[in-house]
Amino acid sequence: xxxxxxxxxxxxxxxxxxxxxxxxxxxxxxxxxxxxxxxxxxxxxxxxxxxxxxxxxxxxxxxxxxxxxxxxxxxxxxxxxxxxxxxxxxxxxxxxxxxxxxxxxxxxxxxxxxxxxxxxxxxxxxxxxxxxxxxxxxxxxxxxxxxxxxxxxxxxxxxxxxxxxxxxxxxxxxxxxxxxxxxxxxxxxxxxxxxxxxxxxxxxxxxxxxxxxxxxxxxxxxxx
Amino acid sequence: xxxxxxxxxxxxxxxxxxxxxxxxxxxxxxxxxxxxxxxxxxxxxxxxxxxxxxxxxxxxxxxxxxxxxxxxxxxxxxxxxxxxxxxxxxxxxxxxxxxxxxxxxxxxxxxxxxxxxxxxxxxxxxxxxxxxxxxxxxxxxxxxxxxxxxxxxxxxxxxxxxxxxxxxxxxxxxxxxxxxxxxxxxxxxxxxxxxxxxxxxxxxxxx
Numbered sequence: 001x002x003x004x005x006x007x008x009x010x011x012x013x014x015x016x017x018x019x020x021x022x023x024x025x026x027x028x029x030x031x032x033x034x035x036x037x038x039x040x041x042x043x044x045x046x047x048x049x050x051x052x053x054x055x056x057x058x059x060x061x062x063x064x065x066x067x068x069x070x071x072x073x074x075x076x077x078x079x080x081x082x083x084x085x086x087x088x089x090x091x092x093x094x095x096x097x098x099x100x101x102x103x104x105x106x107x108x109x110x111x112x113x114x115x116x117x118x119x120x121x122x123x124x125x126x127x128x129x130x131x132x133x134x135x136x137x138x139x140x141x142x143x144x145x146x147x148x149x150x151x152x153x154x155x156x157x158x159x160x161x162x163x164x165x166x167x168x169x170x171x172x173x174x175x176x177x178x179x180x181x182x183x184x185x186x187x188x189x190x191x192x193x194x195x196x197x198x199x200x201x202x203x204x205x206x207x208x209x210x211x212x213x214x215x216x217x218x219x220x221x222x223x224x
Numbered sequence: 225x226x227x228x229x230x231x232x233x234x235x236x237x238x239x240x241x242x243x244x245x246x247x248x249x250x251x252x253x254x255x256x257x258x259x260x261x262x263x264x265x266x267x268x269x270x271x272x273x274x275x276x277x278x279x280x281x282x283x284x285x286x287x288x289x290x291x292x293x294x295x296x297x298x299x300x301x302x303x304x305x306x307x308x309x310x311x312x313x314x315x316x317x318x319x320x321x322x323x324x325x326x327x328x329x330x331x332x333x334x335x336x337x338x339x340x341x342x343x344x345x346x347x348x349x350x351x352x353x354x355x356x357x358x359x360x361x362x363x364x365x366x367x368x369x370x371x372x373x374x375x376x377x378x379x380x381x382x383x384x385x386x387x388x389x390x391x392x393x394x395x396x397x398x399x400x401x402x403x404x405x406x407x408x409x410x411x412x413x414x415x416x417x418x419x420x421x422x423x424x425x426x427x428x429x430x431x
């Protein structure tokens with residue numbers, strides 16, 4: 001009982017914090033929108049080309065936006081000592097960390113899902129693929145947050161961890177990118193996408209159950 | 225809280241090496257319920273490192289710690305411990321009340337309610353104020369309020385007197401002697417001369 005109170009208290013705390021520091025939330029979203037709107041301008045009047053690379057554009061932008069937002073996950077808690085208090089709590093750190101990642105996804109991942117259909121229409125993506133795009137984002141972006149959390153936890157103690165963080169996390173993001181954008185592409189050609197979706201679901205389940213432990217351990221190491 | 229009188233924190237042969245420099249070695253002590261352990265020493269003598277070892281953030285390079293004769297991870301140590309360090313551990317964008325609410329959710333409720341704890345540290349009407357609007361001394365008082373409203377046996381305080389005024393210092397000393405009278409124990413570092421009545425104070429000089 002008291003564990004679930006702590007779990008939801010952390011989520012609520014991080015959501016209130018995000019509401020009071022809007023720029024941190026707006027930054028990745030703005031980046032996502034800007035990159036996608038710049039592509040048609042750069043490519044020029046070639047609607048077919050744009051349409052065929054739309055899944056890739058949206059997914060690459062989502063991935064970079066997710067990476068851009070990662071550093072805010074533990075940075076302020078590390079700087080003001082709140083992280084020490086969270087780790088000292090008698091509750092399992094991995095679950096409290098999971099609460100933080102969920103809150104982080106709600107403020108940085110979910111907004112991408114909300115604007116993605118609009119941007120997909122903008123790039124001329126066929127209607128039947130937009131649903132699939134949303135589904136892949138719904139399954140894929142939480143994986144990005146969960147895997148990213150391990151990287152941030154490892155680098156939060158370093159003053160300039162940004163570069164190392166991207167090198168650490170990006171290779172692990174690649175499988176998600178491949179299967180997700182492939183699913184969207186296949187669906188626009190009218191082909192079955194069950195296999196890709198199953199793989200994304202298994203990624204999500206694995207990340208959900210396996211990522212919080214190394215994240216908690218890495219945070220403990222970073223505080224040392 | 226009479227059942228708390230059998231709590232004992234024992235350290236046996238602790239040593240800490242940082243960047244090839246031996247901060248301390250072969251350090252042993254026992255703190256039992258109702259006692260205060262005051263760590264003294266110059267800057268850089270390893271006081272904070274020792275506290276961080278006690279909090280489990282660092283592993284001692286040698287030696288071991290036990291809580292009620294069990295190792296720290298096997299016992300209820302982390303549920304019985306509260307730490308106030310250099311960093312206050314409060315979010316400046318949240319109000320005083322919201323911060324304490326989170327702290328309460330992370331620990332177990334203690335003797336004071338949130339409002340009573342704020343009363344006690346003279347922050348009575350500050351519950352709706354954002355922490356960023358508080359002064360340094362008021363933030364200190366806020367972290368003391370956190371100690372009061374959660375249930376802990378062992379307080380670990382790193383320089384608790386920093387940035388507090390005269391009344392604040394008196395307040396901490398009163399709270400500390402009350403905590404010890406109820407069977408609690410305290411490990412702290414301080415450059416300030418401690419004057420708490422009726423409490424058994426052990427001193428360790430790190431050099």
